[in-house]
Amino acid sequence: MTPAARVQTAIELLEPILDGAPAERVLTSWARRSRFAGSKDRAAIRDLVFDALRLRNSAAQAGSGGTARAIMLGMIRLNGEDVQALFDGSPYGPAPLSDGELPDTEVKACIDLPDWVATELAKDLGDSFAEVEALLKQRAPVILRVNLRKATLPQAKAALAKEGIETKAHPASGTALEVTEGARKIRNSVVYKDGLVELQDAASQAAIDLLPLPEGARVLDYCAGGGGKLLAMAGRFPGTYFAHDAIQSRLRDLPERARRAGVDVTVLQSDVVQSAGPFDLVFCDVPCSGSGTWRRDPDAKWKLTPEALEETCALQAEILSKATDYVTDQGHLVYATCSLLARENEQQIDRFMQDHPNWDLCYQHHWTPLDGCDGFFTACLRRSN
Numbered sequence: 001m002t003p004a005a006r007v008q009t010a011i012e013l014l015e016p017i018l019d020g021a022p023a024e025r026v027l028t029s030w031a032r033r034s035r036f037a038g039s040k041d042r043a044a045i046r047d048l049v050f051d052a053l054r055l056r057n058s059a060a061q062a063g064s065g066g067t068a069r070a071i072m073l074g075m076i077r078l079n080g081e082d083v084q085a086l087f088d089g090s091p092y093g094p095a096p097l098s099d100g101e102l103p104d105t106e107v108k109a110c111i112d113l114p115d116w117v118a119t120e121l122a123k124d125l126g127d128s129f130a131e132v133e134a135l136l137k138q139r140a141p142v143i144l145r146v147n148l149r150k151a152t153l154p155q156a157k158a159a160l161a162k163e164g165i166e167t168k169a170h171p172a173s174g175t176a177l178e179v180t181e182g183a184r185k186i187r188n189s190v191v192y193k194d195g196l197v198e199l200q201d202a203a204s205q206a207a208i209d210l211l212p213l214p215e216g217a218r219v220l221d222y223c224a225g226g227g228g229k230l231l232a233m234a235g236r237f238p239g240t241y242f243a244h245d246a247i248q249s250r251l252r253d254l255p256e257r258a259r260r261a262g263v264d265v266t267v268l269q270s271d272v273v274q275s276a277g278p279f280d281l282v283f284c285d286v287p288c289s290g291s292g293t294w295r296r297d298p299d300a301k302w303k304l305t306p307e308a309l310e311e312t313c314a315l316q317a318e319i320l321s322k323a324t325d326y327v328t329d330q331g332h333l334v335y336a337t338c339s340l341l342a343r344e345n346e347q348q349i350d351r352f353m354q355d356h357p358n359w360d361l362c363y364q365h366h367w368t369p370l371d372g373c374d375g376f377f378t379a380c381l382r383r384s385n
């Protein structure tokens with residue numbers, strides 16, 4: 001596909017996304033029915049759509065309108081590319097610019113968040129809001145977690161380099177490698193297929209590093225989903241691992257990922273969690289707004305509603321309270337979100353402490369993109385003596 005044809009396709013895909021369709025679904029379904037598009041075309045179109053979503057308000061300002069075409073035009077203008085060369089009327093490309101479509105207004109940065117989220121985040125992040133918001137406009141780094149069961153960090157780094165994947169150590173965690181070159185080769189690399197590395201943000205890894213996990217502990221990942229945190233725990237601390245999720249289908253990929261990582265996991269249905277317990281550590285990586293990962297999933301920031309956030313917060317409190325039933329007397333309950341919002345983080349823990357006076361807070365910590373990571377929060381709780 002020509003660069004112009006990629007831009008026109010991105011505009012056509014952005015239209016339904018702006019109308020409410022999930023970006024991932026729109027892109028996947030287009031890729032399935034567009035066999036003519038090669039992997040480079042698909043990657044380029046995905047980047048155009050996601051870049052436009054990351055910068056949606058700024059791009060709309062630069063393109064003088066909120067339509068998919070205006071946003072794409074504005075985004076290309078913001079990137080300093082030659083808009084006229086891409087909107088040139090060539091076959092499959094966007095129609096040429098009409099009078100007034102390329103405004104002579106100055107391009108100015110806008111806040112690329114829904115207003116209500118910006119207000120709340122500004123309050124929560126205080127002085128660092130502007131810098132964090134600016135980072136949310138950018139693509140996230142690609143980070144790998146080295147599976148210490150299979151390799152040390154230098155061994156994994158060297159093996160990756162042999163396959164054309166260059167990395168550097170990430171300061172947030174001793175298991176994290178930031179990919180500096182060859183990110184698109186990861187999923188097909190032998191190093192990845194053999195389970196030496198997994199894709200995982202550095203903040204998640206740093207949160208796992210903090211866990212009080214004595215050797216041989218019985219650990220329940222109560223909201224295990226695809227098992228990312230469970231595999232990180234198991235890679236770091238030998239123990240007996242159990243996985244649970246309210247939606248069993250979310251655990252679908254876990255057995256294969258665990259096999260690749262060389263980890264044994266017992267999957268528990270909801271009705272047997274109590275009888276399989278108690279556990280020395282119960283990890284609750286609860287459903288959340290995902291605001292800490294909006295660089296990776298910028299569609300989500302425009303689709304979050306105050307009502308949905310309210311419901312999510314109620315569910316988080318319910319899960320945390322329920323999980324207390326499964327912890328041994330001396331054990332730990334760990335709460336985690338990939339959110340930047342205090343309402344889902346510190347405030348959630350404050351409320352838990354008020355409602356559960358027999359629990360103490362051992363530590364809490366949050367990361368933001370200023371740490372070179374996704375936004376992430378974790379708190380560790382223990383029954384009072």
Ligand SMILES: C[S@@+](CC[C@H](N)C(=O)[O-])C[C@H]1O[C@@H](n2cnc3c(N)ncnc32)[C@H](O)[C@@H]1O
Pocket residue numbers: 222223224225226227228229230244245246247250285286287288315319
């Ligand atoms: C943030 S995701 C977990 C991601 C996973 N820990 C990982 O690292 O890949 C949250 C998970 O919580 C699950 N969940 C939702 N409600 C739940 C509940 N009441 N009890 C347990 N799990 C729940 C969701 O199905 C979802 O898979």
